[in-house]
Amino acid sequence: MKEEHRLLIALQDLDIMIKEAKDTSTSKELESMGFKLTGLNELQEARKKLASKIPPALLQRYEKLAKHYRMGILPVTGDLCLGCFVKLPTSFFSAAHSHELLVCENCGRMLYIP
Amino acid sequence: MEANELVSFFEEDLCLFHLRSRKKTSALQEMVRHLALARRISDERFIMEMLKNRESLGSTGLGNGVAFPHGKSLAIKRLTVLFAKSSSGVDFDSLDGKPTRIFFLILAPSDRGAETYLSLLSNLIGIVQNQSLLKKLHDVKDFPSLIEILGGIES
């Protein structure tokens, strides 16, 4: 996998974590269990640092997708794109593509086979 | 969450009764490496990065010798739970400053809501808040006894 793709996937994991930490119902629930969520600033700093390592065009494409849809990169679990529910070509599942960042030709979302 | 459902998330090959690491990052790495060897994850690096970020949000070492490292990643196929025990204790920045001996590592896929893993977390926390169950957990040595404790089965 290309390093920039690896960074982008790590960025989305981080974005989801930041979103949950900011989401009052999730964070209240975690706090009620005893977790102290005091490091949001650290996460935002880590996000900035990570984003600065990603080529701008790729980052922009991800941010546009993430803003428009719920997630910029979707996991592939069956043979459909879970964004637009169109069947993915069999070439997607060849060994050469396993664990690579792929793009749905129908809706343009980025896809990853975990 | 019913006891049966809670127990169903635990798998014998995802239980480590002799964690060797003594430091936070190496303990996380040892658990994540085990998940990779057991073929539950294909890329350790994504999981490690996510878990380290989660710890910088706030330690998941809640005290009383128990920690719940957790989070979501695109590199996770389905909700996965790993149980680990350390007899020497790990310096995990726990809230009470004491070494951590029991770990429940919970990993969830990023395209699902937080409900299932939050409910799993809160059920496990409920168990460790029970002093007699917590003591049993500190003494647990094998999978069948772990399932007995988590399933609330009297032994």
Ligand SMILES: [Zn+2]
């Ligand atoms: Zn699509």
